[in-house]
Amino acid sequence: MIVTRKIQIACLDKEHYKTLEEMLRTCRLIANKAQTLFYVYWQEIMDQNVKSKDVTAYFKEKYGYSYQQTIYHNLRKQFPDFPSRLTDDVISQGNKTFKADLKNGLLKGERSLRTYRNGIIPVRSQTSKIEQTEDDYVFSWIKHIKFALVFGRDRSDNKSIVERIIKGEYKMSDSKIIRDWRNNKKPKWFLLLCVDIPERENALDENIAIGVDLGIAAPAVCALNQGKARAFIGDMILLKRFAMQKQHRTRQRNFIPANGKHGRQKVDKAIYKMGDKERRFVHSFNHKITREIIKFALKHRASKIYTEDLSGYDSNQTILRNWSFYELQSMLEYKAKQQKIKLIKIPAKYTSRACSACGHIDKENRKTQSKFKCTSCDFEANADYNAALNIARGGVKIPKDLLTSEESDE
Numbered sequence: 001m002i003v004t005r006k007i008q009i010a011c012l013d014k015e016h017y018k019t020l021e022e023m024l025r026t027c028r029l030i031a032n033k034a035q036t037l038f039y040v041y042w043q044e045i046m047d048q049n050v051k052s053k054d055v056t057a058y059f060k061e062k063y064g065y066s067y068q069q070t071i072y073h074n075l076r077k078q079f080p081d082f083p084s085r086l087t088d089d090v091i092s093q094g095n096k097t098f099k100a101d102l103k104n105g106l107l108k109g110e111r112s113l114r115t116y117r118n119g120i121i122p123v124r125s126q127t128s129k130i131e132q133t134e135d136d137y138v139f140s141w142i143k144h145i146k147f148a149l150v151f152g153r154d155r156s157d158n159k160s161i162v163e164r165i166i167k168g169e170y171k172m173s174d175s176k177i178i179r180d181w182r183n184n185k186k187p188k189w190f191l192l193l194c195v196d197i198p199e200r201e202n203a204l205d206e207n208i209a210i211g212v213d214l215g216i217a218a219p220a221v222c223a224l225n226q227g228k229a230r231a232f233i234g235d236m237i238l239l240k241r242f243a244m245q246k247q248h249r250t251r252q253r254n255f256i257p258a259n260g261k262h263g264r265q266k267v268d269k270a271i272y273k274m275g276d277k278e279r280r281f282v283h284s285f286n287h288k289i290t291r292e293i294i295k296f297a298l299k300h301r302a303s304k305i306y307t308e309d310l311s312g313y314d315s316n317q318t319i320l321r322n323w324s325f326y327e328l329q330s331m332l333e334y335k336a337k338q339q340k341i342k343l344i345k346i347p348a349k350y351t352s353r354a355c356s357a358c359g360h361i362d363k364e365n366r367k368t369q370s371k372f373k374c375t376s377c378d379f380e381a382n383a384d385y386n387a388a389l390n391i392a393r394g395g396v397k398i399p400k401d402l403l404t405s406e407e408s409d410e
């Protein structure tokens with residue numbers, strides 16, 4: 001199984017950013033020119049009525065190379081100083097894309113010829129090496145380029161993957177370098193590290209569990225019982241849904257009976273359809289959320305998923321009002337079962353008030369809807385993540401003095 005991890009990189013020699021910049025620009029140029037050439041030569045194949053099994057022979061006779069190689073040599077002439085294997089990699093990637101576009105109706109005009117605005121630099125595993133130095137993980141590549149891998153908060157636990165590559169347990173496969181174009185003044189560079197993980201490694205680990213906190217700000221927040229990995233799932237989707245609800249309401253409010261029966265029926269139908277559309281949306285929304293939760297669990301080889309048992313909550317609770325929570329939980333149940341992951345429901349009590357660092361329980365811990373700050377140890381975190389972490393550990397141990405109190409959570 002090949003997984004891809006996005007890791008920020010920092011060139012050891014600042015001059016190399018210019019080299020990367022230049023490489024990226026040339027890769028983009030080549031990628032775009034290649035698309036045009038693939039298209040032009042393909043037109044020729046069509047014009048000449050060359051059968052697909054004869055394409056290679058046709059090109060070899062006319063140009064001396066195969067279809068893809070003809071394009072490669074054409075572009076090599078245009079960029080003679082550019083590393084040939086980069087040119088080759090960009091073109092073969094482009095060929096795959098072009099073929100996919102052909103299938104999807106490029107020649108029928110259902111799809112336009114692809115242009116790349118951002119570009120990627122292909123990185124071959126054979127020309128790469130990762131080493132651990134005294135205080136860095138250093139990636140050495142062609143043209144003497146070396147960069148440090150920057151893990152930051154490392155919520156996906158990328159460091160352990162890199163360590164296993166160094167140990168030889170995992171194999172790096174062909175990867176990519178990209179630049180973050182959202183911030184042009186201070187660009188960030190990333191390695192999209194592709195890693196080949198042996199299948200037997202995918203077995204679930206009895207000691208690993210994830211916790212899922214279901215809420216509104218982020219519909220589902222996942223935490224791992226060990227390490228820092230986490231996932232915030234679905235907030236953008238929820239926003240879209242609210243927009244749709246609003247649109248629905250506006251339509252109803254602006255409803256003006258049209259002249260004649262025909263017009264009115266039309267408007268009624270539109271409102272009915274919207275309601276139906278929304279119901280379908282909730283259903284596919286639940287599918288998306290649960291799929292992502294399972295993905296997170298499998299990625300970390302978790303054998304258990306802990307979630308709060310919210311069956312005691314009354315139906316006026318925001319959670320229940322905003323999306324069909326029961327559907328979500330039952331979907332999660334059967335999808336977990338398919339993967340042989342245990343789904344365990346735990347009492348919801350105190351999961352959002354307890355500190356995941358020291359265990360201190362206090363109403364004041366949760367300062368706002370989104371922020372958690374422990375009044376005892378000053379631990380700070382996103383409130384949903386703190387709750388998810390408590391859940392991932394199987395819930396909160398309630399001290400004796402709280403057991404008797406009437407206090408209820410939220």
Ligand SMILES: [Zn+2]
Nearest residue numbers: 355358374377
């Ligand atoms: Zn604390």
